[in-house]
Amino acid sequence: MIQLCSVEELTPGTVTRIARPDLPAPLALVKVGDRVFCIDDTCSHETASLSDGWLDGHEVECPLHESRFDVRTGRPDCPPARRSIRTHAVQLVDGIVYVEESSVAAEEPAR
Amino acid sequence: MSTIAVVGVGLAGVRAGEALRAQGHDGRLVMIGEEAVEPYDRPPLSKQVLLGTYEACDIALTDTASRAELDAEWLLGTRATAFDPVTRHLTLSDGQSLHAEGVVIATGARARTLSGVPELDSVHTLRTLDDARRLRDDLSRPGRVAVVGGGFIGAEVASAARALGHEVTIVEFEQMPLLRQLGSAAAGVLRRLHTDHGVALVTGVSVTGLVGRDRVQAVSLSDGRSLPADVVVVGIGAVPNTEWLAGSGVALDNGVLTDEWCRTTVPGVVAAGDVAAYRCRGGRRLRIEHWTNARDMPATAARSLLATLRGEDPVEQPAHDPLPYVWSDQYDSHLQIAGRPDADDALELVSGSFDSGFVAVYRRDGAVTGVLAVDSPKEFGRLRRELRGTWATR
Numbered sequence: 489m490i491q492l493c494s495v496e497e498l499t500p501g502t503v504t505r506i507a508r509p510d511l512p513a514p515l516a517l518v519k520v521g522d523r524v525f526c527i528d529d530t531c532s533h534e535t536a537s538l539s540d541g542w543l544d545g546h547e548v549e550c551p552l553h554e555s556r557f558d559v560r561t562g563r564p565d566c567p568p569a570r571r572s573i574r575t576h577a578v579q580l581v582d583g584i585v586y587v588e589e590s591s592v593a594a595e596e597p598a599r
Numbered sequence: 600m601s602t603i604a605v606v607g608v609g610l611a612g613v614r615a616g617e618a619l620r621a622q623g624h625d626g627r628l629v630m631i632g633e634e635a636v637e638p639y640d641r642p643p644l645s646k647q648v649l650l651g652t653y654e655a656c657d658i659a660l661t662d663t664a665s666r667a668e669l670d671a672e673w674l675l676g677t678r679a680t681a682f683d684p685v686t687r688h689l690t691l692s693d694g695q696s697l698h699a700e701g702v703v704i705a706t707g708a709r710a711r712t713l714s715g716v717p718e719l720d721s722v723h724t725l726r727t728l729d730d731a732r733r734l735r736d737d738l739s740r741p742g743r744v745a746v747v748g749g750g751f752i753g754a755e756v757a758s759a760a761r762a763l764g765h766e767v768t769i770v771e772f773e774q775m776p777l778l779r780q781l782g783s784a785a786a787g788v789l790r791r792l793h794t795d796h797g798v799a800l801v802t803g804v805s806v807t808g809l810v811g812r813d814r815v816q817a818v819s820l821s822d823g824r825s826l827p828a829d830v831v832v833v834g835i836g837a838v839p840n841t842e843w844l845a846g847s848g849v850a851l852d853n854g855v856l857t858d859e860w861c862r863t864t865v866p867g868v869v870a871a872g873d874v875a876a877y878r879c880r881g882g883r884r885l886r887i888e889h890w891t892n893a894r895d896m897p898a899t900a901a902r903s904l905l906a907t908l909r910g911e912d913p914v915e916q917p918a919h920d921p922l923p924y925v926w927s928d929q930y931d932s933h934l935q936i937a938g939r940p941d942a943d944d945a946l947e948l949v950s951g952s953f954d955s956g957f958v959a960v961y962r963r964d965g966a967v968t969g970v971l972a973v974d975s976p977k978e979f980g981r982l983r984r985e986l987r988g989t990w991a992t993r
Contacts, residue, residue, distance in 0.1 A: 540977035542984065551976035552926060552933065554891065567610070567660065567894060568640060 489579065489586040492517065495524065496583065503548055505529050505539035512594035515576065517585065518559050520546055525559040526576040526587050532557075533569040601626040601908055604689055604697060605671075606679045607705035607840075608632035610640060611872025611893040613660045615703045616669050618901035628671040629697060631689075633706075635676035636728060637661060642890055644731040645755035646928055649738065650762060655728060679706075682847040684865045701904045704844070704855050704863065704870035705897070708837035708888060713747065713806055721814040722831045725752055734832065738763050742829030745769075745818050747806050749776030751927040753834035754789065757798050758929045760832075768799040768826060770806060770818065782942040782961075785971055788953050789929070796930045801826065837888055839874045852876060854886040859918035861900035867907055871900040879920045885939075889925040896921075922990045924983070932956075935976065937983040938969030938990070946971070950978055958982060 498519040507514035514529035516539045531550045540551040547556040555569035562572040576591040605612045638660040647653035678692040689697045710724030723734045744760040746753045749771035760767045775786035808819035818826040839854040850856040850864040854876030861869040872893040876886040903913035927934045940961035951957030956974035972979035
């Protein structure tokens with residue numbers, strides 16, 4: 489498990505980017521109600537950082553071209569993004585957010 | 600069971616087909632596309648496709664699953680050549696006739712070309728995948744590139760050609776690129792983007808001729824100069840594809856005239872995307888060639904058409920009146936513009952600096968008319984949302 493941050497660092501209504509040398513890819517964390525969701529931070533369309541985007545309920549809107557991704561499934565709602573982004577299961581232990589190492593391991597882009 | 604024909608299968612056409620199905624059309628759906636290739640997305644043509652980082656498969660608008668879901672008949676490599684509003688028959692370029700209760704006009708626009716110049720092999724416009732492939736082939740050899748027109752297409756092509764190592768010159772009629780659209784402060788920023796990346800700008804001149812036999816050798820300019828060039832790319836705007844509608848009763852004026860619900864002057868015929876000159880609140884006519892308009896307008900067109908076919912009044916449905924939004928990737932910079940600023944609106948810096956990344960707003964009589972950002976997507980998103988709020992209630 490990789491320790492990401494404390495739950496307290498996550499502000500409701502915002503997307504928090506976590507990019508560190510020990511992470512193969514930048515991640516984005518979202519707190520909705522009591523739950524924390526973790527997705528890849530990079531839009532599946534081009535190279536936008538989703539943490540620069542807008543959060544509306546369970547959807548994050550890409551700041552460049554407006555595709556919205558559901559943080560629960562990673563699916564985009566409309567073009568230009570067509571591919572889902574990866575979602576990662578997190579664990580909360582004593583107020584700390586962890587993510588499975590194998591889940592965030594770098595993968596070749598689908599293209 | 601009614602038949603709906605969607606004429607044109609670019610982004611607007613594909614989105615119209617999808618919207619018709621999503622909104623409950625369970626009759627026949629015929630998708631008519633002039634090009635013989637599967638529908639594709641155009642923004643990457645002037646960027647990733649020219650640079651060779653994307654192939655056709657990377658820009659497909661549909662895949663096997665989405666096509667199955669759409670359950671349409673595809674007539675690709677076929678053009679509509681006429682429409683008879685009385686018999687409701689579409690005539691197709693292969694001689695077929697197709698009866699359709701509902702028609703979506705999504706024939707888009709084609710690249711404007713230079714008039715009065717010879718047709719030469721190495722002179723290009725960029726609108727289709729074929730265009731992009733031909734230009735990419737020409738850019739795979741060393742040579743000097745002249746780009747006519749400093750708008751978004753011209754700027755993106757210049758950027759790609761420069762990245763491929765070419766000596767590039769932009770020829771722009773105005774004193775600065777996008778001066779009439781964005782005003783001098785913003786146009787100055789764009790000019791500097793070009794010059795910082797080693798692209799020359801020749802401004803305040805027009806092209807009077809092309810020199811060459813099979814391939815171009817030089818561009819003749821209105822100030823008498825001759826600009827040597829091995830490849831020329833013409834990016835001087837687009838012309839709506841409406842010729843096939845002549846005599847159809849569909850009113851035309853620089854595009855297909857529609858109301859706020861995308862209805863044309865012929866019942867059961869709607870239009871969306873680049874070809875549609877729609878009336879927005881206040882009676883102003885807009886024909887928007889931006890990608891986001893082609894993505895979003897078909898939902899209104901589909902809703903409106905289905906309501907008409909059911910005998911209901913589409914006016915009870917939401918009208919099309921979005922906040923315009925366009926982006927452009929030039930060199931390593933990302934530009935975003937929302938709203939409809941006039942060039943003489945005051946441009947006020949909100950954050951950053953015009954020398955690097957920034958967000959600025961256009962104001963007229965104190966009210967924000969547009970947001971412009973370079974490499975500041977987060978702040979842009981916030982201000983665009985604020986503007987969208989006032990746009991919706993203005």
